[in-house]
Amino acid sequence: MRDEDWATATAILRLASELVEGIQSGLAERGYDDVRPAHGFAFVRLSAVPATTAQLAEYLGITKQATSELVHHLIARGYLARRPDPSDRRAQLLVLTDRGRACTRAAEQAAAETVDSWRNRLSTEQFAELQSALHAIARPGRLRPAW
Numbered sequence: 001m002r003d004e005d006w007a008t009a010t011a012i013l014r015l016a017s018e019l020v021e022g023i024q025s026g027l028a029e030r031g032y033d034d035v036r037p038a039h040g041f042a043f044v045r046l047s048a049v050p051a052t053t054a055q056l057a058e059y060l061g062i063t064k065q066a067t068s069e070l071v072h073h074l075i076a077r078g079y080l081a082r083r084p085d086p087s088d089r090r091a092q093l094l095v096l097t098d099r100g101r102a103c104t105r106a107a108e109q110a111a112a113e114t115v116d117s118w119r120n121r122l123s124t125e126q127f128a129e130l131q132s133a134l135h136a137i138a139r140p141g142r143l144r145p146a147w
Helices: 004-028 037-048 051-062 065-078 099-119 124-137
Strands: 078-083 086-098
Touching: 004 037, 004 099, 037 051, 037 065, 037 086, 037 099, 051 065, 051 086, 065 078, 086 099, 099 124
Parallel strands: none
Antiparallel strands: 078 086
16 A cells, blocks of 8 residues: 555544544534434434334344344433334334434534534635545445444
């Protein structure tokens, strides 16, 4: 690996960390200090359409046991609720509550504030070039953790 490639890779990782930290601190400032980054990926999945715990586990790429713990935490804090699955009486769907949707909006606001701080560090042209380059190389598709 060339040194400049490693420097680019680590800069991208630092930027991703800055985004996660910005979202987390923004959530805490807005009263959501009991959620972690992994919860945000669950919120992304469940804001699109309700899911079973097994479907959420598959999306997150973690075990059903770990997903059950995550779901228990979010239900206990009022972010998620279980609803009967109309297509399968044995299954329960996970849905975002009003608090879960409000937390999702707060995370979006905190992310926008973090990106805005990047905009302020660059010229208008540089920021437009950054956006264009990121859209050109980022793979389309679902937003999920990279663990």
